[in-house]
Amino acid sequence: MISADDLARLRRCVSLATEALDGGDEPFGSILVARHGTELFADHNHVAGGDHTRHPEFEIARWAATNLTPEERRTAVVYTSGEHCPMCAAAHGWVGLGRIVYAASSAQLAGWLAEWGVAPGPVATLPVTTVVPTARTDGPAPELTDEMRALYQRAFRPAF
Incomplete structure (x- = not known):
């Protein structure tokens, strides 16, 4: 529950x-x-330079592994605008981070991209709990759906 x-x-x-x-x-x-x-750490995507592993959730996992004890990681919460991709979900699981709360789900994003005619990316769209079955997740947040859709539309919808 959010x-x-x-x-x-x-x-x-x-x-x-x-x-x-x-x-x-x-x-x-x-x-x-x-x-x-x-708040311990904040980041946003840095993939424009060509390194598509520069997701903020992955950076959180790296930072947490270096700076927090296993207990601190287990009780910390990751908040994110979009549900983790499989790469970030795996990093989250391996580092042992706690709860994940997301504004928009991967399924929502995939649906919007398909609606706009955007080809799927090279990595399968999966819920976090498919990659990390023990992950505690909450989302999406209905209060932010319109805002997230508009943000993604601005970023990904091809101009006609």
């Missing part, structure tokens, strides 16, 4: 995604929050 606090943190992620898009990158943003509520 709480009011979760929704506020997801709005921060949407803001990071918008910042990425405004900077010429793909619109994805994520934050890592400690059990006690402190």
Whole structure:
């Protein structure tokens, strides 16, 4: 279940995604929050340079592996504008991070891309829990659906 606090943190992620898009990158943003509520790390996509592993969720996993104990990782929450791709889900699982809360699901994004005639990417669209069966996830956030759709449309819909 997504709480009011979760929704506020997801709005921060949407803001990071918008910042990425405004900077010429793909619109994805994520934050890592400690059990006690402190934001520990924030990032957005950095794939415009050609390295398509530069997703914010992957960067969170790398940062957490270096800077947090296993217990701190297990109790931290990852908030993200879009549900993890399989690569990021695997990194999340291997590092042992806690709950994931996302604004838009991978299924929503895949549906929108198909509607707009955008060819699927090279990696299968899978729910996080297919990649990491023990992952605790909440999302999508219906309150942010229109905003996320508009952001993705701005980024991915071909101009006609």
